Amino acid sequence: MFKKPSRQPLANGDLLLKDALKDMGRHLDQPMRRAFLQRTLSLGGLSMLSGCGIVEESDVENALMKISRFNDKAQAFLFDPNRLAPTYPDSMITHPFPFNAYYGEDEIREVEEEGYRLEVTGLVADKRAWTLAELRAMPQTDQVTRHICVEGWSAIGKWGGVPFASFLRRVGADLSAKYVGFKCADDYYTSIDMPTALHPQTLLTLTYDGQPLPPRYGFPMKLRMPTKLGYKNPKHIQAIFVTNNYPGGYWEDQGYNWFGGS
Amino acid sequence: MANTTDLIHPRWVRITHWVNAVAVVIMAMSGWRIYNASPFFPFAPPGQITLGGWLGGAIQWHFAAMWLLVGNGLLYLACNIISGRLWRKFFPWSPRAFLADVLAALKGKLAHADLSHYNMVQRAAYLFVMVDLVLLVLTGLVLWKSVQFPLLRELLGGYEVARREHFLAMAALVAFFVVHIVMVALVPRTLLAMIRGR
Structure with missing residues (x-):
């Protein structure tokens, strides 16, 4: 640990x-x-x-x-797979968007793009690792949505990247599996339910406010879900796995609610 | 059971009252701990009077007691409406009589001879606390599931506004609680009535 x-x-x-x-x-x-x-x-x-x-x-x-x-x-x-979180105009973006993690800003991980590979394992047809360039070559979308923290505060930000549902389909994930788990370069880990993974606003995020995701927001990638609380949105993702065995999570194992929906 | 017509508070009123009391105390104390994680007013309740020990524990308490609060509250409202007690006990309502009773209360002359009859100040206070609890549940729903309840979210002014409304409704409930306890201390027979029914 x-x-x-x-x-x-x-x-x-x-x-x-x-x-x-x-x-x-x-x-x-x-x-x-x-x-x-x-x-x-x-x-x-x-x-x-x-x-x-x-x-x-x-x-x-x-x-x-x-x-x-x-x-x-x-x-x-209660989760409606088709119900969208509200979106906002760019003028409502919170500046600066707050940094939050289980560690301080002085301990933000710097992941090098060179040599980075996203591992994809578990119940997927294609277990090949991905480079950032390959992910950037997929169709991209962006969203301006509200990030709600379990602590109560909220902030509006602009995230861009690959819709997670298209990524899961591309790698031939078993979409009837229960969980998608994430392991991160900052030793964080969490997991989500499949319906949320397939929600149209769930984004494998590569950019923040039009720029490559800076380290403080989780370079090289984070999973952004406006339908879940902040701690469910992992940063610095290194590995994604599809499973039917409950994977838990860093905070969830200590007592935070696992679903963490919004 | 003895002649029920002598009862000031039927059994269902007493049970739902005390269940509600437990739920409200848990909700308020755990809610303060949750608020302390990110206060939006320049003060925070001291940690010693909060419940849960840390944010995760407080949330567990809060989202457990919410079922008790809502389930019990719905049962209370259903019984209150079906039995007709709501209209009998809390209405009719007259602003003039309310002012007269407030004045009498301030002079210390408001009578409590008949506990089965609520004066206008009591009617106002109990109706207020019912509405306030409903508001707490509705604003709470927006905080818990702001994406899943879009109509409620927009009606209440959005997530951030709902946070403040939830807090202010809590503050009003605590204010009611304090006055309620003071009144019970002044007229202790009311406590016995809420336990024994008469």
Whole structure:
């Protein structure tokens, strides 16, 4: 997993609590983060119940997780494959478009175009790796849509690239498979449902605002879905795989809702 | 069960009231934690009074309790309308009588002899909180699924406006909650009535 030297001592619990979300990716390695999250979940969420010994903490966590899985199904039911997210005029684009990741701006990955190959594996007919030039040669489209973050804020941006549905058809993906998973150069990983993968606004994004995607927005490519929250939109994608086995995700494995629809 | 005509609050009112109370407390406390992830006003509720521990935990609580809030709320409204209690208890409505009751309340002279009868201030407050909860659910739907509910989204002014509306409706609910608790403390018999029914 992703490790970086921490800039602050781990003992500084208050600071970590304050910026639980973004900072933990930076300051703690994976097993410690898990333990920390479990502890804070009980501190903030369950002390009033479990402190009195009324219920077991883990029972409440399991119940919440089960409801989150139920909410995945509810969202899949509500998701209309033909309903488009609103689009906006260029004049409404948010400047500067915010940077957001599980790490800080000083740790943005620089992926070299030379030597870059997009791996495509799993339930696809054509497992050949793709160069950026080949992706750019496919028919392109762009969209100005609202990016909604799980934190609540939103921003409007302009993304261009290959409609993901045409890419999946081109590689002969099994379109009846349940999931499409993504592995990224910044060690991020996530997965989405097939109906969203085939949504007309789901874009294998190569450009931002008419320019090649800059590193801060995920060079060489990100998956842009205006029908899902920001953390479902992976950047710096290196590998795409089609599968029927639930692949989870970086934040999803820690408790964010998997469907993450909008 | 004893003679039901003596009941101030039928059983379904008491059950839905307390379920609603639990749901509202969970929704508000987890909602504050979610708000704290990206505050849009120059203040944020202290972390100690929020629920969930971190954003992901708070969202789990919020999107679990929403089913309780909505399911229970629909049950309450259905019973209220079908039984005719809504019209009996909260209407008729008279602005003049409302002002008179507000004045009486401010002077500390508003009588509570008959708990089965709501004065105009109570009627206004309870109707307000019903409407406010409906608004919280509708604005919440726009935040949760802004793409899937386009009509609702546009009616409420779009995603970013709905965020503020959701927050202000929450603030109004908290204000109601505070006044409600103060009134119960002043007239403790009302608490017994909401537990025992009489």
